[in-house]
Amino acid sequence: MERHSIPRILIPSSSEGRVTRRLFLGGVLGAGAAAALAACAPAGKSDGGGGGDLRVYSWSEYDDPENLDGFTTKQVLVDSYSSNEEMISKLVAARGTSGYDIVIPTGVFIPQMAENELLEELDLSRLTNFEKLNPAFRGQAWDPDNTYSVCKFWGTTGFAYDTQVIQRELTSWEDFVDAVKNEASGRTALSDDPGEICAILPFIKGWNQSTQDPAELEQIRTFLVDELAPHISAFDSAPGGGAIPQGSQALVHTWNGEARRGILASPDPDRWKWVLPTPETNLWMDNWAIVKGAENIDAAYEFIDYSLAPEAALLNTEYVGYGTGIDGTEEAAREAGVERLEMIFPTEEETQRMYTGEINEAQQVRMEIVAEMKARAGA
Incomplete structure:
Protein backbone atom coordinates (compact mmCIF):
# COMPACT_ATOMS: atom_id res chain seq x y z
CA MET A 1 0.00 0.00 0.00
CA GLU A 2 1.12 3.59 -0.52
CA ARG A 3 2.27 4.67 2.92
CA HIS A 4 2.60 8.34 2.03
CA SER A 5 -0.34 8.85 -0.32
CA ILE A 6 -2.33 11.05 2.09
CA PRO A 7 -0.41 13.49 4.29
CA ARG A 8 -1.74 14.36 7.73
CA ILE A 9 -3.68 11.11 7.97
CA LEU A 10 -2.54 8.39 10.34
CA ILE A 11 -2.48 5.22 8.30
CA PRO A 12 -1.03 1.96 9.57
CA SER A 13 1.56 0.55 7.18
CA SER A 14 -0.59 -2.57 7.14
CA SER A 15 -3.98 -3.55 8.46
CA GLU A 16 -2.70 -7.06 9.01
CA GLY A 17 -0.45 -8.31 11.80
CA ARG A 18 -3.21 -8.98 14.27
CA VAL A 19 -2.00 -10.34 17.57
CA THR A 20 -3.58 -13.36 19.21
CA GLY A 155 2.03 13.69 16.62
CA THR A 156 5.39 12.41 15.54
CA THR A 157 8.76 11.28 16.86
CA GLY A 158 12.20 12.84 16.67
CA PHE A 159 14.86 14.20 18.97
CA ALA A 160 16.05 17.39 20.65
CA TYR A 161 19.66 18.23 21.36
CA ASP A 162 21.64 20.74 23.40
CA THR A 163 23.62 22.83 20.93
CA GLN A 164 26.09 23.84 23.63
CA VAL A 165 27.13 20.20 23.92
CA ILE A 166 26.59 19.02 20.34
CA GLN A 167 27.99 21.86 18.26
CA ARG A 168 27.13 20.49 14.82
CA GLU A 169 23.92 20.16 12.90
CA LEU A 170 22.03 16.90 13.29
CA THR A 171 19.34 16.13 10.72
CA SER A 172 18.99 12.34 10.40
CA TRP A 173 18.62 9.20 12.47
CA GLU A 174 22.20 8.34 11.51
CA ASP A 175 23.31 11.68 12.94
CA PHE A 176 21.36 10.86 16.11
CA VAL A 177 23.14 7.52 16.57
CA ASP A 178 26.53 9.08 15.89
CA ALA A 179 25.91 11.75 18.53
CA VAL A 180 24.73 9.11 21.04
CA LYS A 181 28.08 7.36 20.66
CA ASN A 182 30.15 10.54 20.78
CA GLU A 183 29.25 13.96 22.23
CA ALA A 184 26.14 12.71 24.03
CA SER A 185 27.53 9.43 25.33
CA GLY A 186 26.24 8.99 28.87
CA ARG A 187 23.88 11.94 28.44
CA THR A 188 21.23 10.49 26.13
CA ALA A 189 17.64 9.67 27.04
CA LEU A 190 15.38 7.43 24.96
CA SER A 191 11.61 7.41 25.16
CA ASP A 192 10.39 4.55 27.35
CA ASP A 193 8.54 2.95 24.46
CA PRO A 194 9.63 -0.37 22.90
CA GLY A 195 8.11 0.37 19.51
CA GLU A 196 9.79 3.76 19.25
CA ILE A 197 13.17 2.47 20.41
CA CYS A 198 13.13 -0.54 18.10
CA ALA A 199 12.15 1.69 15.14
CA ILE A 200 15.41 3.68 15.14
CA LEU A 201 17.44 1.15 13.16
CA PRO A 202 14.59 0.37 10.71
CA PHE A 203 14.26 4.08 9.96
CA ILE A 204 17.98 4.18 9.15
CA LYS A 205 17.95 0.97 7.11
CA GLY A 206 14.71 1.61 5.25
CA TRP A 207 12.94 -1.39 6.83
CA ASN A 208 9.36 -1.26 8.04
CA GLN A 209 9.42 0.15 11.58
CA SER A 210 7.29 -2.81 12.74
CA THR A 211 9.38 -5.43 11.00
CA GLN A 212 8.76 -9.08 11.79
CA ASP A 213 11.74 -10.37 9.84
CA PRO A 214 13.83 -12.52 12.24
CA ALA A 215 17.14 -11.42 10.72
CA GLU A 216 16.20 -7.75 10.99
CA LEU A 217 14.99 -8.20 14.57
CA GLU A 218 18.29 -9.82 15.48
CA GLN A 219 20.15 -6.87 13.96
CA ILE A 220 17.95 -4.53 16.03
CA ARG A 221 18.85 -6.52 19.15
CA THR A 222 22.59 -6.30 18.45
CA PHE A 223 22.36 -2.61 17.60
CA LEU A 224 20.41 -1.64 20.71
CA VAL A 225 21.94 -3.97 23.29
CA ASP A 226 25.58 -4.02 22.19
CA GLU A 227 26.06 -0.71 20.38
CA LEU A 228 23.65 1.82 21.88
CA ALA A 229 22.92 0.65 25.44
CA PRO A 230 26.37 1.52 26.91
CA HIS A 231 25.79 5.16 25.96
CA ILE A 232 22.20 5.53 27.27
CA SER A 233 21.64 7.24 30.62
CA ALA A 234 17.83 7.17 30.89
CA PHE A 235 14.58 5.87 29.43
CA ASP A 236 12.22 8.79 29.86
CA SER A 237 8.79 9.39 28.32
CA ALA A 238 8.42 12.83 29.94
CA PRO A 239 11.70 14.71 29.34
CA GLY A 240 9.75 17.94 28.87
CA GLY A 241 9.19 18.07 32.61
CA GLY A 242 12.80 17.51 33.64
CA ALA A 243 15.60 16.43 31.33
CA ILE A 244 15.26 19.24 28.80
CA PRO A 245 14.56 22.26 31.04
CA GLN A 246 17.10 21.06 33.61
CA GLY A 247 19.70 20.29 30.95
CA SER A 248 20.48 16.94 32.55
CA GLN A 249 20.63 15.25 29.14
CA ALA A 250 22.32 16.48 25.98
CA LEU A 251 20.29 14.40 23.52
CA VAL A 252 16.66 13.38 23.98
CA HIS A 253 14.68 10.94 21.82
CA THR A 254 11.07 12.01 22.21
CA TRP A 255 7.80 13.21 20.71
CA ASN A 256 7.29 16.65 19.21
CA GLY A 257 4.94 17.96 21.90
CA GLU A 258 7.12 16.68 24.72
CA ALA A 259 10.19 18.33 23.18
CA ARG A 260 8.27 21.59 22.77
CA ARG A 261 7.12 21.50 26.39
CA GLY A 262 10.69 21.08 27.60
CA ILE A 263 12.15 23.73 25.32
CA LEU A 264 9.53 26.28 26.37
CA ALA A 265 10.30 25.50 30.02
CA SER A 266 14.05 25.81 29.55
CA PRO A 267 15.75 28.91 31.01
CA ASP A 268 17.65 29.09 27.72
CA PRO A 269 15.32 27.68 25.04
CA ASP A 270 17.55 28.77 22.16
CA ARG A 271 20.22 26.28 23.22
CA TRP A 272 17.89 23.42 22.22
CA LYS A 273 17.14 22.31 18.69
CA TRP A 274 14.27 20.03 17.64
CA VAL A 275 14.84 17.62 14.75
CA LEU A 276 12.28 15.70 12.75
CA PRO A 277 14.83 13.25 11.38
CA THR A 278 15.26 11.88 7.90
CA PRO A 279 14.67 9.65 6.06
CA GLU A 280 11.46 8.50 7.83
CA THR A 281 9.84 8.61 11.24
CA ASN A 282 6.71 7.67 13.13
CA LEU A 283 3.22 9.15 12.94
CA THR A 347 4.71 20.70 7.05
CA GLU A 348 3.20 18.61 4.28
CA GLU A 349 6.72 17.69 3.13
CA GLU A 350 7.51 16.45 6.63
CA THR A 351 4.32 14.42 6.92
CA GLN A 352 5.20 12.71 3.64
CA ARG A 353 8.13 11.14 5.52
CA MET A 354 5.96 9.74 8.32
CA TYR A 355 3.95 6.56 8.66
CA THR A 356 2.27 4.61 11.44
CA GLY A 357 3.57 1.31 12.81
CA GLU A 358 1.53 -1.66 13.94
CA ILE A 359 1.24 -4.19 16.72
CA ASN A 360 2.11 -7.60 15.33
CA GLU A 361 3.59 -10.98 16.25
CA ALA A 362 7.01 -9.36 16.86
CA GLN A 363 5.74 -7.09 19.65
CA GLN A 364 6.87 -9.45 22.38
CA VAL A 365 10.32 -9.69 20.78
CA ARG A 366 10.59 -5.90 20.73
CA MET A 367 9.70 -5.71 24.42
CA GLU A 368 12.28 -8.38 25.22
CA ILE A 369 14.94 -6.51 23.26
CA VAL A 370 14.29 -3.27 25.12
CA ALA A 371 14.25 -5.07 28.49
CA GLU A 372 17.66 -6.51 27.62
CA MET A 373 18.84 -3.09 26.50
CA LYS A 374 17.74 -1.51 29.78
CA ALA A 375 19.58 -4.16 31.75
CA ARG A 376 22.74 -3.55 29.74
CA ALA A 377 22.40 0.24 30.15
CA GLY A 378 21.81 -0.09 33.87
CA ALA A 379 19.01 2.45 33.56
Whole structure:
Protein backbone atom coordinates (compact mmCIF):
# COMPACT_ATOMS: atom_id res chain seq x y z
CA MET A 1 0.00 0.00 0.00
CA GLU A 2 1.12 3.59 -0.52
CA ARG A 3 2.27 4.67 2.92
CA HIS A 4 2.60 8.34 2.03
CA SER A 5 -0.34 8.85 -0.32
CA ILE A 6 -2.33 11.05 2.09
CA PRO A 7 -0.41 13.49 4.29
CA ARG A 8 -1.74 14.36 7.73
CA ILE A 9 -3.68 11.11 7.97
CA LEU A 10 -2.54 8.39 10.34
CA ILE A 11 -2.48 5.22 8.30
CA PRO A 12 -1.03 1.96 9.57
CA SER A 13 1.56 0.55 7.18
CA SER A 14 -0.59 -2.57 7.14
CA SER A 15 -3.98 -3.55 8.46
CA GLU A 16 -2.70 -7.06 9.01
CA GLY A 17 -0.45 -8.31 11.80
CA ARG A 18 -3.21 -8.98 14.27
CA VAL A 19 -2.00 -10.34 17.57
CA THR A 20 -3.58 -13.36 19.21
CA ARG A 21 -5.26 -12.95 22.59
CA ARG A 22 -2.73 -15.28 24.20
CA LEU A 23 0.28 -13.43 22.80
CA PHE A 24 -1.18 -10.06 23.71
CA LEU A 25 -1.88 -11.01 27.31
CA GLY A 26 1.43 -12.80 27.66
CA GLY A 27 3.33 -9.90 26.15
CA VAL A 28 1.90 -7.08 28.22
CA LEU A 29 1.96 -9.04 31.45
CA GLY A 30 5.49 -10.21 30.76
CA ALA A 31 6.56 -6.64 30.14
CA GLY A 32 4.94 -5.02 33.13
CA ALA A 33 3.33 -7.54 35.43
CA ALA A 34 5.44 -6.71 38.45
CA ALA A 35 4.68 -3.01 38.23
CA ALA A 36 1.03 -3.66 37.45
CA LEU A 37 0.44 -6.05 40.31
CA ALA A 38 2.29 -3.81 42.73
CA ALA A 39 0.16 -0.82 41.77
CA CYS A 40 -3.07 -0.73 43.73
CA ALA A 41 -6.34 0.63 42.41
CA PRO A 42 -6.56 4.41 42.82
CA ALA A 43 -7.90 5.73 46.08
CA GLY A 44 -11.46 6.96 46.27
CA LYS A 45 -12.92 4.24 44.07
CA SER A 46 -16.68 4.57 43.98
CA ASP A 47 -19.20 1.97 45.11
CA GLY A 48 -20.50 1.24 41.61
CA GLY A 49 -23.25 3.85 41.52
CA GLY A 50 -21.30 6.33 39.44
CA GLY A 51 -20.20 8.33 42.45
CA GLY A 52 -16.73 9.54 43.27
CA ASP A 53 -14.26 11.36 41.05
CA LEU A 54 -13.75 10.90 37.33
CA ARG A 55 -10.46 9.03 37.05
CA VAL A 56 -8.27 9.25 33.97
CA TYR A 57 -5.20 7.12 33.27
CA SER A 58 -3.14 9.08 30.77
CA TRP A 59 0.24 10.18 29.54
CA SER A 60 2.05 12.73 31.71
CA GLU A 61 0.87 16.38 31.46
CA TYR A 62 -1.64 15.50 28.75
CA ASP A 63 -4.38 18.05 29.55
CA ASP A 64 -4.34 21.77 30.13
CA PRO A 65 -5.07 22.22 33.87
CA GLU A 66 -7.55 24.96 32.92
CA ASN A 67 -9.58 22.36 31.03
CA LEU A 68 -9.49 19.98 33.99
CA ASP A 69 -10.59 22.72 36.38
CA GLY A 70 -13.27 23.92 33.96
CA PHE A 71 -15.07 20.60 33.92
CA THR A 72 -17.63 20.94 36.69
CA THR A 73 -19.61 17.70 36.52
CA LYS A 74 -17.01 15.87 38.61
CA GLN A 75 -13.50 16.42 39.85
CA VAL A 76 -11.07 14.96 37.33
CA LEU A 77 -8.14 13.08 38.84
CA VAL A 78 -5.35 11.96 36.54
CA ASP A 79 -2.68 9.28 36.99
CA SER A 80 0.05 8.93 34.39
CA TYR A 81 1.90 6.09 32.66
CA SER A 82 5.03 6.09 30.51
CA SER A 83 4.07 3.52 27.87
CA ASN A 84 1.05 1.76 26.40
CA GLU A 85 2.44 -1.51 27.71
CA GLU A 86 2.47 -0.16 31.27
CA MET A 87 -1.11 1.05 30.97
CA ILE A 88 -2.40 -2.16 29.42
CA SER A 89 -0.63 -4.41 31.89
CA LYS A 90 -2.27 -2.55 34.77
CA LEU A 91 -5.74 -2.88 33.23
CA VAL A 92 -5.20 -6.57 32.53
CA ALA A 93 -3.91 -7.28 36.02
CA ALA A 94 -6.79 -5.33 37.63
CA ARG A 95 -9.41 -7.43 35.79
CA GLY A 96 -11.95 -4.62 35.71
CA THR A 97 -11.14 -3.18 39.13
CA SER A 98 -8.56 -0.57 38.14
CA GLY A 99 -10.87 2.24 39.21
CA TYR A 100 -10.21 4.20 36.02
CA ASP A 101 -12.92 5.55 33.75
CA ILE A 102 -10.88 6.87 30.80
CA VAL A 103 -7.60 5.80 29.22
CA ILE A 104 -5.62 7.28 26.30
CA PRO A 105 -4.20 4.40 24.21
CA THR A 106 -2.21 4.86 21.05
CA GLY A 107 -4.30 3.74 18.08
CA VAL A 108 -2.43 0.62 17.07
CA PHE A 109 -3.07 -0.92 20.52
CA ILE A 110 -6.84 -0.49 20.34
CA PRO A 111 -7.80 -3.67 18.39
CA GLN A 112 -6.06 -5.89 20.93
CA MET A 113 -7.45 -3.92 23.89
CA ALA A 114 -10.96 -4.28 22.47
CA GLU A 115 -10.53 -7.98 21.75
CA ASN A 116 -9.39 -8.51 25.32
CA GLU A 117 -12.43 -6.62 26.66
CA LEU A 118 -10.53 -3.72 28.15
CA LEU A 119 -12.61 -1.01 26.46
CA GLU A 120 -16.28 -0.06 26.33
CA GLU A 121 -17.97 0.39 22.97
CA LEU A 122 -18.76 4.07 22.39
CA ASP A 123 -22.14 5.59 21.70
CA LEU A 124 -21.04 8.39 19.36
CA SER A 125 -24.45 10.05 19.63
CA ARG A 126 -23.39 11.08 23.12
CA LEU A 127 -20.39 12.97 21.72
CA THR A 128 -21.95 16.02 20.08
CA ASN A 129 -18.53 17.47 19.21
CA PHE A 130 -17.41 14.35 17.34
CA GLU A 131 -18.60 15.99 14.12
CA LYS A 132 -16.03 18.76 14.66
CA LEU A 133 -13.27 16.18 14.23
CA ASN A 134 -11.76 16.40 10.76
CA PRO A 135 -12.66 13.28 8.70
CA ALA A 136 -8.93 12.62 8.26
CA PHE A 137 -8.79 11.73 11.95
CA ARG A 138 -11.84 9.48 12.06
CA GLY A 139 -12.22 5.87 10.99
CA GLN A 140 -8.62 4.72 11.15
CA ALA A 141 -7.78 1.17 10.05
CA TRP A 142 -7.40 0.06 13.67
CA ASP A 143 -10.89 1.36 14.58
CA PRO A 144 -12.72 2.00 11.30
CA ASP A 145 -16.08 2.94 12.85
CA ASN A 146 -14.70 4.68 15.95
CA THR A 147 -16.32 1.90 17.91
CA TYR A 148 -13.89 2.23 20.82
CA SER A 149 -11.92 5.42 20.36
CA VAL A 150 -11.88 9.08 19.34
CA CYS A 151 -8.76 11.07 18.48
CA LYS A 152 -7.26 13.08 21.34
CA PHE A 153 -3.85 14.02 19.91
CA TRP A 154 -1.68 13.15 16.93
CA GLY A 155 2.03 13.69 16.62
CA THR A 156 5.39 12.41 15.54
CA THR A 157 8.76 11.28 16.86
CA GLY A 158 12.20 12.84 16.67
CA PHE A 159 14.86 14.20 18.97
CA ALA A 160 16.05 17.39 20.65
CA TYR A 161 19.66 18.23 21.36
CA ASP A 162 21.64 20.74 23.40
CA THR A 163 23.62 22.83 20.93
CA GLN A 164 26.09 23.84 23.63
CA VAL A 165 27.13 20.20 23.92
CA ILE A 166 26.59 19.02 20.34
CA GLN A 167 27.99 21.86 18.26
CA ARG A 168 27.13 20.49 14.82
CA GLU A 169 23.92 20.16 12.90
CA LEU A 170 22.03 16.90 13.29
CA THR A 171 19.34 16.13 10.72
CA SER A 172 18.99 12.34 10.40
CA TRP A 173 18.62 9.20 12.47
CA GLU A 174 22.20 8.34 11.51
CA ASP A 175 23.31 11.68 12.94
CA PHE A 176 21.36 10.86 16.11
CA VAL A 177 23.14 7.52 16.57
CA ASP A 178 26.53 9.08 15.89
CA ALA A 179 25.91 11.75 18.53
CA VAL A 180 24.73 9.11 21.04
CA LYS A 181 28.08 7.36 20.66
CA ASN A 182 30.15 10.54 20.78
CA GLU A 183 29.25 13.96 22.23
CA ALA A 184 26.14 12.71 24.03
CA SER A 185 27.53 9.43 25.33
CA GLY A 186 26.24 8.99 28.87
CA ARG A 187 23.88 11.94 28.44
CA THR A 188 21.23 10.49 26.13
CA ALA A 189 17.64 9.67 27.04
CA LEU A 190 15.38 7.43 24.96
CA SER A 191 11.61 7.41 25.16
CA ASP A 192 10.39 4.55 27.35
CA ASP A 193 8.54 2.95 24.46
CA PRO A 194 9.63 -0.37 22.90
CA GLY A 195 8.11 0.37 19.51
CA GLU A 196 9.79 3.76 19.25
CA ILE A 197 13.17 2.47 20.41
CA CYS A 198 13.13 -0.54 18.10
CA ALA A 199 12.15 1.69 15.14
CA ILE A 200 15.41 3.68 15.14
CA LEU A 201 17.44 1.15 13.16
CA PRO A 202 14.59 0.37 10.71
CA PHE A 203 14.26 4.08 9.96
CA ILE A 204 17.98 4.18 9.15
CA LYS A 205 17.95 0.97 7.11
CA GLY A 206 14.71 1.61 5.25
CA TRP A 207 12.94 -1.39 6.83
CA ASN A 208 9.36 -1.26 8.04
CA GLN A 209 9.42 0.15 11.58
CA SER A 210 7.29 -2.81 12.74
CA THR A 211 9.38 -5.43 11.00
CA GLN A 212 8.76 -9.08 11.79
CA ASP A 213 11.74 -10.37 9.84
CA PRO A 214 13.83 -12.52 12.24
CA ALA A 215 17.14 -11.42 10.72
CA GLU A 216 16.20 -7.75 10.99
CA LEU A 217 14.99 -8.20 14.57
CA GLU A 218 18.29 -9.82 15.48
CA GLN A 219 20.15 -6.87 13.96
CA ILE A 220 17.95 -4.53 16.03
CA ARG A 221 18.85 -6.52 19.15
CA THR A 222 22.59 -6.30 18.45
CA PHE A 223 22.36 -2.61 17.60
CA LEU A 224 20.41 -1.64 20.71
CA VAL A 225 21.94 -3.97 23.29
CA ASP A 226 25.58 -4.02 22.19
CA GLU A 227 26.06 -0.71 20.38
CA LEU A 228 23.65 1.82 21.88
CA ALA A 229 22.92 0.65 25.44
CA PRO A 230 26.37 1.52 26.91
CA HIS A 231 25.79 5.16 25.96
CA ILE A 232 22.20 5.53 27.27
CA SER A 233 21.64 7.24 30.62
CA ALA A 234 17.83 7.17 30.89
CA PHE A 235 14.58 5.87 29.43
CA ASP A 236 12.22 8.79 29.86
CA SER A 237 8.79 9.39 28.32
CA ALA A 238 8.42 12.83 29.94
CA PRO A 239 11.70 14.71 29.34
CA GLY A 240 9.75 17.94 28.87
CA GLY A 241 9.19 18.07 32.61
CA GLY A 242 12.80 17.51 33.64
CA ALA A 243 15.60 16.43 31.33
CA ILE A 244 15.26 19.24 28.80
CA PRO A 245 14.56 22.26 31.04
CA GLN A 246 17.10 21.06 33.61
CA GLY A 247 19.70 20.29 30.95
CA SER A 248 20.48 16.94 32.55
CA GLN A 249 20.63 15.25 29.14
CA ALA A 250 22.32 16.48 25.98
CA LEU A 251 20.29 14.40 23.52
CA VAL A 252 16.66 13.38 23.98
CA HIS A 253 14.68 10.94 21.82
CA THR A 254 11.07 12.01 22.21
CA TRP A 255 7.80 13.21 20.71
CA ASN A 256 7.29 16.65 19.21
CA GLY A 257 4.94 17.96 21.90
CA GLU A 258 7.12 16.68 24.72
CA ALA A 259 10.19 18.33 23.18
CA ARG A 260 8.27 21.59 22.77
CA ARG A 261 7.12 21.50 26.39
CA GLY A 262 10.69 21.08 27.60
CA ILE A 263 12.15 23.73 25.32
CA LEU A 264 9.53 26.28 26.37
CA ALA A 265 10.30 25.50 30.02
CA SER A 266 14.05 25.81 29.55
CA PRO A 267 15.75 28.91 31.01
CA ASP A 268 17.65 29.09 27.72
CA PRO A 269 15.32 27.68 25.04
CA ASP A 270 17.55 28.77 22.16
CA ARG A 271 20.22 26.28 23.22
CA TRP A 272 17.89 23.42 22.22
CA LYS A 273 17.14 22.31 18.69
CA TRP A 274 14.27 20.03 17.64
CA VAL A 275 14.84 17.62 14.75
CA LEU A 276 12.28 15.70 12.75
CA PRO A 277 14.83 13.25 11.38
CA THR A 278 15.26 11.88 7.90
CA PRO A 279 14.67 9.65 6.06
CA GLU A 280 11.46 8.50 7.83
CA THR A 281 9.84 8.61 11.24
CA ASN A 282 6.71 7.67 13.13
CA LEU A 283 3.22 9.15 12.94
CA TRP A 284 0.85 8.27 15.76
CA MET A 285 -2.57 9.04 17.23
CA ASP A 286 -3.51 8.86 20.91
CA ASN A 287 -7.19 8.39 21.64
CA TRP A 288 -9.94 8.93 24.14
CA ALA A 289 -11.37 5.58 25.26
CA ILE A 290 -13.63 4.45 28.10
CA VAL A 291 -12.44 1.61 30.32
CA LYS A 292 -14.55 -1.53 30.36
CA GLY A 293 -16.69 -1.46 33.49
CA ALA A 294 -16.06 2.24 34.16
CA GLU A 295 -18.13 3.43 37.11
CA ASN A 296 -18.57 6.98 35.82
CA ILE A 297 -19.55 6.39 32.20
CA ASP A 298 -21.90 9.37 32.01
CA ALA A 299 -19.20 11.71 33.28
CA ALA A 300 -16.66 10.07 30.98
CA TYR A 301 -18.79 10.88 27.93
CA GLU A 302 -19.32 14.43 29.18
CA PHE A 303 -15.60 15.00 29.74
CA ILE A 304 -14.58 13.58 26.35
CA ASP A 305 -17.21 15.70 24.59
CA TYR A 306 -16.16 18.76 26.59
CA SER A 307 -12.55 18.17 25.53
CA LEU A 308 -13.49 17.86 21.85
CA ALA A 309 -15.00 21.35 21.82
CA PRO A 310 -12.85 23.81 19.78
CA GLU A 311 -12.09 26.03 22.80
CA ALA A 312 -10.84 23.11 24.90
CA ALA A 313 -8.98 21.64 21.92
CA LEU A 314 -7.09 24.90 21.42
CA LEU A 315 -6.12 25.06 25.10
CA ASN A 316 -4.87 21.48 25.00
CA THR A 317 -2.94 22.06 21.78
CA GLU A 318 -1.17 25.10 23.20
CA TYR A 319 -0.45 23.41 26.53
CA VAL A 320 0.52 19.92 25.36
CA GLY A 321 1.89 20.74 21.91
CA TYR A 322 0.03 18.27 19.67
CA GLY A 323 -2.70 18.59 17.07
CA THR A 324 -6.14 17.42 18.16
CA GLY A 325 -7.71 16.82 14.75
CA ILE A 326 -10.49 19.30 15.56
CA ASP A 327 -11.19 21.46 12.51
CA GLY A 328 -9.79 24.97 12.70
CA THR A 329 -7.39 24.36 15.61
CA GLU A 330 -4.23 25.11 13.64
CA GLU A 331 -5.67 28.38 12.32
CA ALA A 332 -6.95 29.34 15.78
CA ALA A 333 -3.55 28.57 17.30
CA ARG A 334 -1.84 30.77 14.71
CA GLU A 335 -4.25 33.63 15.40
CA ALA A 336 -3.67 33.22 19.13
CA GLY A 337 0.09 33.49 18.67
CA VAL A 338 0.84 30.01 20.02
CA GLU A 339 4.60 29.61 20.37
CA ARG A 340 6.66 27.20 18.25
CA LEU A 341 3.71 26.27 16.10
CA GLU A 342 6.06 24.56 13.64
CA MET A 343 6.75 21.91 16.28
CA ILE A 344 3.03 21.16 16.64
CA PHE A 345 2.01 21.03 12.99
CA PRO A 346 4.62 19.49 10.64
CA THR A 347 4.71 20.70 7.05
CA GLU A 348 3.20 18.61 4.28
CA GLU A 349 6.72 17.69 3.13
CA GLU A 350 7.51 16.45 6.63
CA THR A 351 4.32 14.42 6.92
CA GLN A 352 5.20 12.71 3.64
CA ARG A 353 8.13 11.14 5.52
CA MET A 354 5.96 9.74 8.32
CA TYR A 355 3.95 6.56 8.66
CA THR A 356 2.27 4.61 11.44
CA GLY A 357 3.57 1.31 12.81
CA GLU A 358 1.53 -1.66 13.94
CA ILE A 359 1.24 -4.19 16.72
CA ASN A 360 2.11 -7.60 15.33
CA GLU A 361 3.59 -10.98 16.25
CA ALA A 362 7.01 -9.36 16.86
CA GLN A 363 5.74 -7.09 19.65
CA GLN A 364 6.87 -9.45 22.38
CA VAL A 365 10.32 -9.69 20.78
CA ARG A 366 10.59 -5.90 20.73
CA MET A 367 9.70 -5.71 24.42
CA GLU A 368 12.28 -8.38 25.22
CA ILE A 369 14.94 -6.51 23.26
CA VAL A 370 14.29 -3.27 25.12
CA ALA A 371 14.25 -5.07 28.49
CA GLU A 372 17.66 -6.51 27.62
CA MET A 373 18.84 -3.09 26.50
CA LYS A 374 17.74 -1.51 29.78
CA ALA A 375 19.58 -4.16 31.75
CA ARG A 376 22.74 -3.55 29.74
CA ALA A 377 22.40 0.24 30.15
CA GLY A 378 21.81 -0.09 33.87
CA ALA A 379 19.01 2.45 33.56
